[in-house]
Amino acid sequence: MPNDKNSQKIVDMITGFARSNSLFMLAYGTGCGDIEIPPAMTSRYDWERFGYRKMATPRQADVLLISGYLATKTLKRVIRSYEQMQEPKYVIGFGSCTINGGMYWDSYNTINMLDHYIPVDVYINGCMPRPEAVMSGLFELQEMIKRGDANGAQKYRENLEWYRANQKKIIKNWKMPDYNW
């Protein structure tokens, strides 16, 4: 195929359509926000209608949903999970704790701004967000993927030093494996 702009556009459109309609989400409940996931997942709101599924391991997942506050101990596990995920990968920050710390903003053991540690594509605010808000966040992510705006993984690769410096500020004893895909 000749590598011209229009054919690339069509390929992007098709891959965007395919990716946005089969998203596997990592089932890793980090905070209290995970209690809003069962209603969104099961028959009342049923996100599987829109192509979302829960997936058990990071290596098979496309979306990492950070549900609520992140203790520094959990952040370590989240970074490892995120780096193990294969591209394309997206992150949804869920609840006000991931945005500005929420009610744990002055705690000694929870981080305040998630997007300083891993790149976040979509934020859902609220404490807690209702399942309607969760669904709207998921639709927003699908639209972003179709438009080609959800490029958090690329941002992470390009600004790796900045992210690493922030992560190492919290995780002092850095003994993490290197995942270079």
Place this chain on the structure above:
Amino acid sequence: MTDISLEKEQKIADELERTFPNLTARVRRARRVMASLEKELIPSVLVHAKDNLGFHHLSHMSVVDWIEDEHFEMVYTLWNHEKRVQLTIKTMISRDNATMANIDTIWRQANTYQREMREMFGIEFPGFVGEKDFLLEDWDEMPPMRRDFDTMEYANKTYFSRPGREDAQDVRDTISKRNGEEVPDFAKKYSREK
């Protein structure tokens, strides 16, 4: 349950005071006895309560930081299943170089409590074997539950804070003005614009 004579509670308090001269015990109410004494006698009192008085169960173990009086207060809560009486044993320990006798040979579950106290308050238990990290990882500051640990200062120093929440304003008025809406009645009492 309807017995309000406090007879069995008084019996336990008297028995304790008779055995340990430096101990002061009093009955707080039905099914609650409280005793306080100096810290050297704690293991022997616990063993005595467990073996001779029937307090087989260690319900809880905690520490209170009395920073103004410059000491920690250790609190042991025991429960007697037959008599249905709770015994609270308290003691004061000094706040700097806080050490306390290790009691996980008496009750194994004290191990977990002592690990938490060591991590959160910095209390040392000589001869105590337990994993160093419990809830925190790589913590090298002052133990965080001590009252002289400034949580806010530590959070500001360590974590990033998103600008815009310094003034802690109620944004309901701003949003309703922007959208040309009326603030609902139930929300008016929180409004800052009286």
